[in-house]
Amino acid sequence: MDSLSSGPVAEVLKRLHREAEAADAPLTQTYASEMTNAEQAISQIIEAETEDLAGLYHGFAGNFLSVSPEFGRFLYMCARSCKAKRIVEFGSSMGVSAIYMAAALRDMGGGRLIGTDLEPGKAERAWANLAAAGLDDLVEFRVGDARETLKSGVGGGIDMLMLDGAFILYLPILKLLEPHLKPGAIIIGENAFSEASGYIDYVRDPQNGYLSLPLPVDPGRGNEFTVKTK
Numbered sequence: 001m002d003s004l005s006s007g008p009v010a011e012v013l014k015r016l017h018r019e020a021e022a023a024d025a026p027l028t029q030t031y032a033s034e035m036t037n038a039e040q041a042i043s044q045i046i047e048a049e050t051e052d053l054a055g056l057y058h059g060f061a062g063n064f065l066s067v068s069p070e071f072g073r074f075l076y077m078c079a080r081s082c083k084a085k086r087i088v089e090f091g092s093s094m095g096v097s098a099i100y101m102a103a104a105l106r107d108m109g110g111g112r113l114i115g116t117d118l119e120p121g122k123a124e125r126a127w128a129n130l131a132a133a134g135l136d137d138l139v140e141f142r143v144g145d146a147r148e149t150l151k152s153g154v155g156g157g158i159d160m161l162m163l164d165g166a167f168i169l170y171l172p173i174l175k176l177l178e179p180h181l182k183p184g185a186i187i188i189g190e191n192a193f194s195e196a197s198g199y200i201d202y203v204r205d206p207q208n209g210y211l212s213l214p215l216p217v218d219p220g221r222g223n224e225f226t227v228k229t230k
């Protein structure tokens with residue numbers, strides 16, 4: 001049995017997805033009513049991110065912005081299939097995606113998840129959520145800008161990297177962690193829109209040591225699946 005299907009992890013995730021839906025509903029409605037199409041939404045986000053990244057995300061301090069249950073299950077399955085021992089997450093928010101990945105570590109006998117977020121209040125809540133799921137012993141949250149918090153390394157080779165922070169930083173964060181990525185490592189880019197930062201061009205160029213494809217999980221959301229080939 002896997003810990004997503006029953007027990008404390010399943011219970012906590014059910015509660016958090018419910019809380020996320022309630023907390024993020026006004027935001028979803030604002031975007032839906034203000035934007036005429038996805039392209040316009042993306043370019044506005046990119047503009048805002050470029051101008052004032054910390055300010056933009058501070059405005060979302062009370063929002064989960066978390067992965068869907070389907071995407072969470074996909075993360076769990078990725079971690080299981082690459083037998084991950086060390087996972088890094090850029091953008092942990094309230095810890096929903098971290099719970100899926102840490103649950104996979106637990107079900108394989110242990111490991112380490114290093115998460116990071118700009119917002120101290122979110123990291124606190126993520127910590128409490130991981131504890132409620134009984135997974136906090138597997139997780140370390142670093143508070144601050146990931147360009148700084150991940151600079152000192154992550155204690156060893158990385159089996160799986162989840163990119164889910166400001167998407168204009170996906171390429172710089174990937175390059176920062178590249179020396180630590182194991183051959184065969186899985187990299188998930190959530191909302192890795194091709195308009196942002198050259199990330200997609202980089203991971204889709206085999207000369208850079210990756211193979212990469214758009215993901216059909218949560219279609220239309222710019223999700224990218226990448227494998228380190230060397």
Ligand SMILES: C[S@@+](CC[C@H](N)C(=O)[O-])C[C@H]1O[C@@H](n2cnc3c(N)ncnc32)[C@H](O)[C@@H]1O
Pocket residue numbers: 053057064065066067090091092093094095096097098116117118119122144145146147164165166169
């Ligand atoms: C989409 S949410 C992450 C959701 C989370 N992965 C989940 O599924 O539960 C993005 C998060 O990235 C964080 N973030 C944005 N830019 C960051 C940066 N430069 N360093 C660290 N965290 C950042 C934001 O504070 C926000 O909580």
